[in-house]
Amino acid sequence: MIDLTGPLRPWSPRVVTRFGAAQERARDSPSWWKTPAWRGEPALLERLAELFGAPPDRTVVTSGVRQFAASWAGMTASTLVETPTFADLPIILGSRGRVRSISWQSLTDGGVCGVEPVGVWVTSPFRNPDGRSLDDTLADALGQLAARGHPVLVNQVYRWFTSDAAEPTLPVGAWSVTSLAKLAGGGARLGWFTTPDTGELPRELTTGSPPTLWQRTWAEFLDPTTLRALWADCVEPTLDARRAFTERVAELVGWRVPGGGLSLLLGCDGVDEDAAVQLLEEHGLRVSRGAAFGSDKPSVRLAFSGANRADSALAADVLATFTEIFRPTQRQ
Numbered sequence: 524m525i526d527l528t529g530p531l532r533p534w535s536p537r538v539v540t541r542f543g544a545a546q547e548r549a550r551d552s553p554s555w556w557k558t559p560a561w562r563g564e565p566a567l568l569e570r571l572a573e574l575f576g577a578p579p580d581r582t583v584v585t586s587g588v589r590q591f592a593a594s595w596a597g598m599t600a601s602t603l604v605e606t607p608t609f610a611d612l613p614i615i616l617g618s619r620g621r622v623r624s625i626s627w628q629s630l631t632d633g634g635v636c637g638v639e640p641v642g643v644w645v646t647s648p649f650r651n652p653d654g655r656s657l658d659d660t661l662a663d664a665l666g667q668l669a670a671r672g673h674p675v676l677v678n679q680v681y682r683w684f685t686s687d688a689a690e691p692t693l694p695v696g697a698w699s700v701t702s703l704a705k706l707a708g709g710g711a712r713l714g715w716f717t718t719p720d721t722g723e724l725p726r727e728l729t730t731g732s733p734p735t736l737w738q739r740t741w742a743e744f745l746d747p748t749t750l751r752a753l754w755a756d757c758v759e760p761t762l763d764a765r766r767a768f769t770e771r772v773a774e775l776v777g778w779r780v781p782g783g784g785l786s787l788l789l790g791c792d793g794v795d796e797d798a799a800v801q802l803l804e805e806h807g808l809r810v811s812r813g814a815a816f817g818s819d820k821p822s823v824r825l826a827f828s829g830a831n832r833a834d835s836a837l838a839a840d841v842l843a844t845f846t847e848i849f850r851p852t853q854r855q
Contacts, residue, residue, distance in 0.1 A: 652826075
């Protein structure tokens with residue numbers, strides 16, 4: 524069975540050894556049991572600035588994107604959330620206000636946001652599940668919304684799948700949030716957000732950081748050598764596998780699959796999602812339902828973080844036999 528549901532790759536032994544040494548050094552630091560600094564441990568903030576360009580005066584360490592989302596939602600009475608997106612996200616954002624799902628194209632419609640501030644949440648680069656990234660037109664539209672007083676948040680959790688993991692370009696005036704989950708695994712439970720200015724933050728946005736020892740461990744662990752090793756272990760094989768799939772289906776049936784990153788979305792014609800998932804499983808492919816990622820049309824999502832080139836090419840061979848059912852999705 525070829526698993527395209529998105530299991531993450533394990534670290535190589537050399538990276539595990541480096542992490543253990545970093546944890547020992549952090550454990551030898553003074554007062555590692557104390558409450559973390561309110562924006563994050565200084566050593567970690569310095570490391571994030573050095574490696575990713577995160578400005579220390581506008582950056583706050585957090586436990587991850589979901590934890591941040593639960594707090595950020597309270598900034599406005601209502602929030603616009605992109606569709607498609609991970610299905611849990613509208614639920615999390617909706618815990619503290621009204622949520623409306625909206626396509627990216629609709630963000631450019633006049634009147635999508637009224638006079639009262641409305642939060643806007645989008646994911647770029649390489650949005651899950653369809654691998655799409657903001658273009659200049661949409662980035663400009665988001666910048667205009669921010670200029671009108673609507674908080675705009677860009678979730679950059681898939682930034683690791685770009686050619687350069689430095690801070691991606693943001694719409695003017697936007698917030699950003701990211702984490703190490705898609706680079707180092709969800710168990711890392713470490714991320715950070717950056718504000719568009721140095722103004723005072725709501726207290727709940729500064730109280731969700733991981734323990735001091737954990738932050739100091741990652742400050743010791745993260746360096747250019749570690750990043751290269753994690754990229755080689757966890758990112759490069761995923762990109763290679765996705766590329767093998769898209770090249771093979773282009774060769775076999777002429778599909779041009781848009782987007783990038785670790786995932787893609789295929790629409791379904793004439794069958795519902797459960798039947799489509801079952802059909803592919805009968806032919807050796809395990810995939811996810813599009814509805815689990817907020818797709819409003821029948822679809823299946825393929826993620827390549829647990830596959831190799833050979834598996835991905837075989838998956839393309841299987842999909843190519845069902846072109847009457849599956850097709851690349853149109854952008855939203």
